[in-house]
Amino acid sequence: MLRILGRANSFNVRKVLWTCAELQIPFQREDWGRGFTPTSRPEFLAINPIGLVPAVVDNGVVLRESNTIVRYLATKYGGDEIYPKDPIKRAHCEQWMDWANYETSISLRGAFLGGMLKEPPWNFPMFVEQGRKLITAEVGQLQTHLESTGQYMCGEMFTVADITIGLVVNRWFSLDFERPHYPAVEQYFEQLSKRPAYIEFVRNGMP
Template structure:
């Protein structure tokens, strides 16, 4: 059985929990990270020397980095619909996953970690303002994409592209500053909310 190391309220662990439920993959989960056993513990570092959650062990295979784990699980347990084998369609899925992990993770450090959680060093006023401006721009780009796509990120079918994007969108609607209305992102949020696994692991009251 899949072993997931990481607290259930972690942004990146929630990606793994969500995809497991979508795929019907059985797992056990152990609390590691903020508020639980520290990830600089020797036991954890033997599994993931980077010291971040999630870490996953699958039949002796050790995995780290949430998007990599999601792709691995979709390859092993999923079908062509959730993770296309065609290289062009797959590139479309993976480009959105990487956009979410790189572009929005930087802006959310200011808008969320600094602006909402007041965590140093991200709580510098300049950095908070830059983060808010940038995440607003990025969600606007997503809204423009969803205007002509949908109901999911790459079209009619739910794919693993929706998993990191779905976490970003949920956090966007939790941010505590005056945000513009993006109707297509709002429509997408409601579409994702028809999925029980999304409600269980993402839109569950956590930012």
Template sequence: MLKIYGRANSINVRKVLWAADEIGVEYSREDWGRGFRPVSDAEFAEINPLGLIPAIDDDGFSLSESNTIIRYLAGKHGRADLLPLSPQPRATVERWMDWQATDMNNSWFPAFFALVVKSPLPGGQEVVDASIAKWTANMARVEAQLAATGAHICGADFTLADIGIGLAVHRWFSTPLERPDLSAVSAYYERLSLRPAYIPHGRNGLP
């Protein structure tokens, strides 16, 4: 059986949990990370030498990095609807996955930690304001993409790209800040909420 390591309130662990439920993979989960057993423990080093959550053990095969894990799960279980086999559609999905994990995450990090985690950051309000501006600009990019596709990030169909973006959208709506009206993003949020796996791992009351 698949075993997932990491606390369920981590946005990256939630990617893996959501993907596993979309695919229909049976799994168990063990809490590691902030508020639970520290990933600096020697026991966790045996699970993931890189010292990060999420990590998985799939019948003896160990893997880490959330996007890598969900690509692996989609590939193993033959879910070409989530991660296409054809190079160009696949690259489009992976581009959005990688953008979410880099540019999008980097933009919200200071604002989220200041406004939700309540963790003081060097630079104070100036850093928070800059983060909100970058985050808002990135959400405008998501808005433009969704307005163009009319449904999901890469087109009419749900793919792995929607997992990272869908969690980022929930975080956007869950953070106390002044937001512009992004009608396509709002419609997308409601569309994702019709998916049973989004509720426990995405729109679940956790930011």
């Protein structure tokens, strides 16, 4: 059985949990990370020397980095719809995964970690203001994209791109500052919310 190491309230662990639920992959999860067993423990570092969650062990295969894990699980346990085999369609999915992992992770440090959680050093007013400006612009880019794609990030079918972007959108709607109205993003949020696994692991009261 798939072993997932990481706390259930972790942004990145939730990507893996959501993927498992969508693909009906049985798993056992262990609490590691902030508020639980420290990832600096030797037994965790033996699995993931980087010391971050999530990490997974799948029949002896050890992996880290949430997007890599999502792609691996989709390749092994999913079909062509969630992670297309066609190289162009696959690249379209992956470019949004990579965009979210880099661009929005930077802006959310200021807007969420600093602005909402008041965590240093991100709670400096400069970081908070810049983070809010950046995430607003980035979600504006999602708005423009979603106006042209329909239901999901890569068209009518749910893919791995939606798993990464779905976490970002959920956090966007939790931010405690005045946000512009992005109707296509709101419609997308509601479309994702029709999926039981999204409600269970993402839109479940946690930002």
